[in-house]
Amino acid sequence: MYRIVKNGDVKALNLLKSRPIFLFTVGNTLTASIPGITVAGANSDLIKFTPPADVELLHYGKCEIIPFPPATPDGKPTPALITYTSLRLTNIPFFVVDAGLIVKPYTPVLNVRAPVGENIAERDAMNVGDVDRCFKLAKLIGSKISELADVIVVGESIPAGTTTAGAVLKALGVDCKVSSSMPENPVELKRKVIEKATSRLNGDETPLEIIAKVGDPVILVASGIACGSKKPVIFAGGTQMAAVAHIALRLGFSGNGIIVTTKYVAEDGTADIASISPIPVVAADPMLDRSSKSGLRAYSEGFVKEGVGAGAATLIAYMRGIKPEDFLNEVEEDYEKIVECV
């Protein structure tokens, strides 16, 4: 069901049985416009629709701004599918936070004045003033939402987010490769972008200045939420959430924090989530290797792997008594309704 990949205090996982609230920080970085850097969209024109379409899917079991669910160019569906199934079965409350969206979804969103991120290969991601202001509002949201919950779960959707996360980690002195939604992780391309971005740094930047120069608005908003929370925080994702956790710890996050991701990220040979993460890491197994659907089985073959909090969503379903085989069946039924019927 799940495995502790990096040891530490993971007692907060039990809070997923009581009153969790899931926050989805979704946004865009123009870094995604670099050809080949992401497959989070069927083609380059569609990449910007992936985050809003993901959260529409979470709300309605279908997308509104595009007529089909987000997918890779070769048709592997968005991990929002798995998260949708978990939210549907567990009924846990969730909200979308606009962390720099180009296109707004047809759902309610929490707005914290997050700017869209620039292409970090070419220029600074965001203006420092915007970053400061947005961080304050994100902290306020973290604080407000945490008053209503026992634990906050923070997920993400931002195409090319692993590249910006890699740049932030490098800037923080965390030596790492980063995970990717592609089995042939374009390590060399990402490395070049990260090099180019981090070459703009002086080395004396504050954490928020690092985000402003080489990060993205999702890292900004997610770390702000964590810093504002008065309750434990589950960082729902892979290497991106490792970057968020590092930033949050440097900006005063003192609460309990755990990264929860999928088995597929934890087993990714091109990345190493356990060594990158500054906090405990838990990996949930959605058992997609046993799926009869090739689009889902692909996850276990190194495609997509994680996103939109799919790992944490799987764990929440398990913690609330749903058996892994039943969860897989429900995911497959949703896959039939949402992907195969389009």
Place this chain on the structure above:
Amino acid sequence: MYRIVKNGDVKALNLLKSRPIFLFTVGNTLTASIPGITVAGANSDLIKFTPPADVELLHYGKCEIIPFPPATPDGKPTPALITYTSLRLTNIPFFVVDAGLIVKPYTPVLNVRAPVGENIAERDAMNVGDVDRCFKLAKLIGSKISELADVIVVGESIPAGTTTAGAVLKALGVDCKVSSSMPENPVELKRKVIEKATSRLNGDETPLEIIAKVGDPVILVASGIACGSKKPVIFAGGTQMAAVAHIALRLGFSGNGIIVTTKYVAEDGTADIASISPIPVVAADPMLDRSSKSGLRAYSEGFVKEGVGAGAATLIAYMRGIKPEDFLNEVEEDYEKIVECV
């Protein structure tokens, strides 16, 4: 402390002692640009800043987008002052919902794609398609927030909102005059605007079509939230909330609902909240007649009277054990810090 102005089931008031969540639906209608129709702003250029400045005050005890708190042209301060004191003392969770703001506040806001309302004297307030979509998203927010609360309290801030409310009430066949933030309620001017607006109606409009033609985005969003709520709803305001309650009841609101307002609205001779309201009405007394501050005493002399949920905020403070005289002292201290020190 408080008085039942219109009888009925008011048991839900007790829920204010447990887990209430306060939602502030704030927006603009260009109806406010009609000279003389509102005093919710020190001058005509400042009116559009009143709703965002009100919610900044609730968050920070000061405003960010204008250097002083909203006030009438002759310096009577915004009722957000009273609400701020209550939120500060009771610590109850609250969120701002953007119900058609021209200028966005420097606070987190929930966005439901609400349009700014047009001047109903000249044209339809909103496009029917926008109204339908916004109503759906507002219902979703009502549903989501109600899962986290025992009771939802819905307040408002929208200059000229009593005029649009009057037009909606007339369109619904509710014969009434409406309250106002002025002691010399400009009844004749309002009546003319309401006449002009409602003359565009055919008489066969649905409730949402009525809002689209002669209403405003705050009535739209507040009634959507009520219809989505799975818990009782406190409609925090005066005649505007009577319009919201009528609309909500016609659109499927079946839960417990109570209007909670101030004594000053309840005693307004130019309006009659008890006869206008389709649900029980409770009036809280902030005892501002006993204040040493003329700006606060003015409320008891017919100025401002209500707004930004001040009546319900007062009641919440009382329900949570704060004595009226202590509450008044705290309001006066905030008045000194926020109004007198600017």
